[in-house]
Structures are given as C-alpha cells and as structure tokens.
Amino acid sequence: MPVILFVEDEPSVQEFVKDALHEGGYDLTVSTSASEALTLLGGGVVKYRALVTDIHIDGEMNGWDLARQARQIDPTIPVIYITGAAADQWVSQGVPESVLLQKPFAPAQLVTAVSQLLNATVQKAGHSLPETKN
Secondary structure, eight states: OOEEEESOOOOOHHHHHHHHHHHOEEEEESSSSHHHHHHHHHHHSSSEEEEESSOOOOOOOOHHHHHHHHHHHHOOEEEEEEEOOOOGGHHSSSOOHHHHHHHHHHHHHHHHHHHHHHHHHHHHHHHHHHOOOO
C-alpha cells in the first residue's frame, strides 16, 4: 500500500484526509509541522510516494516552502497542496507538476489527485528507463 505523507496542524482536517486516503487504498503518515515532515522525508525509513500539505501550517515554514525542500530531498515526489485561502499564489509559489485543492473539497477529489500524480510519476519513470535488448 503506497504511503502518503500528510502535513496538517488542524485535527478535523487530519481526520477527513486520513479517512479519504485510507478509503482510496493509501496508507498515511500525519505530520503537524514542516520540520517534522522534512525529517521524515530525509530519514529514509519510509519511501513516501506523495506529499499532501496544507499551505498554512504552524511553524517557521509554510506548505510552499515545505514542498520546495521536499523536492530537494526527492525531486520526483508528487505534491498536492490543500488550502482555504492561498489558491491564488499557486502559480507563483507551487512546485512544478503539483496539484492544488481548494478547501472544502470532496474526498474523491483528493484520492483522484493523488492517483493521477502517482500514475504520472510511474509513467515518467517507465519512459526514462533505458531500452533493453534480448
């Protein structure tokens, strides 16, 4: 089961996203801060398949900063931003090949966004593999 790293400091949103992703067939690690999330990503204990982050999280970094640093650790990690008020900043602040979901969103929208980004990552990896000769 693919493991998703989810960064959110609001318990009600944590529960909503946990339920949605579990029902969608994903496992989830929840972090309440960007610094903790970066420690988890860089630790190498778990291979996270995607990062889902709120834009406004407690601490010294916001979701935009977190995603940029996460891409330094893993340049191919899919990123899904969730926000209630910062959607207009996505074009200038978001990392390439990311998705933004505006709160409130339906559980199916989140599962679809994760699935689409994971599939795109797999397809890219498949196309970048060298050809083999029999």
